[in-house]
Amino acid sequence: MLANLLYTTALMLLSPVILYRMVRHGRYRRGVRQKLWGLSSADATTITGGRRCVWVHAVSVGEVNLLPRLISELERATTLPIVVSTSTDTGYDLAVQHFGSQRVFFCPLDFTWAVRRTLRALDPVQLVLAELELWPNLIRIAANQGCPAVIVNGRLSERSCAGYQKFRRLTQPIFRRLHWVACQDETSRSNFAACGTYPERLEVTGSLKFDDAPEDREVPEVIQRKVWAGVEASHQVWVVGSTQEGEEQMAIAAFLELRSRHPQLRLALVPRHKERFDRVAELVTGAGLDLRRRSEAQRSEAQQPDSGNWRSSEVILIDTIGELRHWWGVADIATVGGSFGDRGGQNMLEPAGYGCAVSFGPNTRNFKEIATRLIKAHAAKRLQDGEEMISFVDRCVLEPSFAISLGRAAQQLVRTHRGAVTKTVETLQYELHPLESNDPVEARTDQSSRHESRYVA
Numbered sequence: 001m002l003a004n005l006l007y008t009t010a011l012m013l014l015s016p017v018i019l020y021r022m023v024r025h026g027r028y029r030r031g032v033r034q035k036l037w038g039l040s041s042a043d044a045t046t047i048t049g050g051r052r053c054v055w056v057h058a059v060s061v062g063e064v065n066l067l068p069r070l071i072s073e074l075e076r077a078t079t080l081p082i083v084v085s086t087s088t089d090t091g092y093d094l095a096v097q098h099f100g101s102q103r104v105f106f107c108p109l110d111f112t113w114a115v116r117r118t119l120r121a122l123d124p125v126q127l128v129l130a131e132l133e134l135w136p137n138l139i140r141i142a143a144n145q146g147c148p149a150v151i152v153n154g155r156l157s158e159r160s161c162a163g164y165q166k167f168r169r170l171t172q173p174i175f176r177r178l179h180w181v182a183c184q185d186e187t188s189r190s191n192f193a194a195c196g197t198y199p200e201r202l203e204v205t206g207s208l209k210f211d212d213a214p215e216d217r218e219v220p221e222v223i224q225r226k227v228w229a230g231v232e233a234s235h236q237v238w239v240v241g242s243t244q245e246g247e248e249q250m251a252i253a254a255f256l257e258l259r260s261r262h263p264q265l266r267l268a269l270v271p272r273h274k275e276r277f278d279r280v281a282e283l284v285t286g287a288g289l290d291l292r293r294r295s296e297a298q299r300s301e302a303q304q305p306d307s308g309n310w311r312s313s314e315v316i317l318i319d320t321i322g323e324l325r326h327w328w329g330v331a332d333i334a335t336v337g338g339s340f341g342d343r344g345g346q347n348m349l350e351p352a353g354y355g356c357a358v359s360f361g362p363n364t365r366n367f368k369e370i371a372t373r374l375i376k377a378h379a380a381k382r383l384q385d386g387e388e389m390i391s392f393v394d395r396c397v398l399e400p401s402f403a404i405s406l407g408r409a410a411q412q413l414v415r416t417h418r419g420a421v422t423k424t425v426e427t428l429q430y431e432l433h434p435l436e437s438n439d440p441v442e443a444r445t446d447q448s449s450r451h452e453s454r455y456v457a
Contacts, residue, residue, distance in 0.1 A: 031106030038114035044121035060091035077429040148179030161191035172196035206420035213353030222329035241270040242346035243337035277319035352410035357403035379409035
């Protein structure tokens with residue numbers, strides 16, 4: 001009770017800051033009504049057709065990209081409708097692309113009234129949270145309503161675990177309410193347990209990112225981008241993706257030195273956040289490089305199909321959302337951003353799946369076990385700074401056998417570790433089966449008894 005009171009008070013005090021961010025930052029601006037007040041009964045009826053449902057929440061683009069195969073397999077395992085919420089504009093747009101607008105909505109902020117209204121309107125049988133979305137009011141009210149909260153692809157780093165433990169009295173009740181957590185690895189399982197989740201509710205299923213990693217370069221999405229970019233057999237394509245501030249400058253400086261030795265080298269920059277697209281464009285042109293922007297070419301290619309590609313430019317800025325996974329398929333050499341500063345890394349399995357020569361920076365704490373596996377398998381290189389970035393790309397171009405060896409090892413590692421989706425859906429299906437009853441009381445009683453029989457404390 002005290003923890004909930006303190007949390008609610010803190011949330012109210014922070015609400016002006018939250019509102020400011022929603023107005024100031026584009027990726028949080030849309031869906032204000034749903035975020036502040038939750039879904040109405042009419043909204044819910046449109047989304048679910050008036051039926052109980054499974055509610056899946058993915059905060060933004062990275063998490064949304066994990067869902068298509070998971071939801072596809074889950075739909076084969078249950079007759080219940082599956083609805084998807086997200087928190088950012090970019091995540092929402094991508095979710096609509098994958099699942100259609102009718103069953104996608106903005107998740108309410110963790111205000112009691114907004115959460116309670118949404119849960120009453122949807123009446124979900126299960127709340128599925130992607131990776132680590134610990135919203136105290138959402139999890140608490142869902143549990144009180146008889147809706148178990150589960151986490152899929154659960155990831156909890158040592159740093160995050162230490163942070164939660166500093167406020168154990170406030171955070172432990174949240175972890176204790178988790179019905180089941182499908183952990184990516186043993187480290188995450190240990191950390192969830194240390195934060196208060198009951199050990200019998202934790203299971204290592206592997207990372208969904210292995211299952212999600214694409215590997216076919218012959219799909220239309222990749223081929224179209226190669227054609228648009230004017231990729232020729234002589235070109236060596238270097239994609240630097242999911243970049244944060246400071247990383248584009250590093251890549252541009254490296255490219256300026258490399259291009260004199262390797263005129264066949266082409267660079268594609270893919271910033272993580274759309275708010276920085278214009279700034280990155282200024283950095284490229286300010287360095288004296290000829291730039292083409294993907295967004296401008298998309299608008300003009302109907303009139304000028306060959307405009308804005310590498311036939312006329314050395315650098316392309318991918319200033320569009322949801323395309324990075326396909327651009328990794330264009331790459332020969334890949335550098336995964338978010339890893340040279342304090343961000344903690346980004347998903348390096350997508351370029352690994354395509355068989356790129358993969359590299360990333362020194363800070364990959366958010367992908368610690370995946371990065372370690374890639375390094376141990378000689379499937380990627382960790383770079384410390386801009387000088388090592390230059391050396392790595394230089395070697396990949398000069399020694400094709402080195403780049404090919406890295407790529408093959410990376411692709412093999414991804415294939416070896418697939419299977420997390422199947423393991424996750426098996427347990428979700430087990431938990432959902434009794435909830436498909438037409439009698440909500442009977443279904444919840446049956447589900448509770450199954451939970452007790454499966455997890456014996």
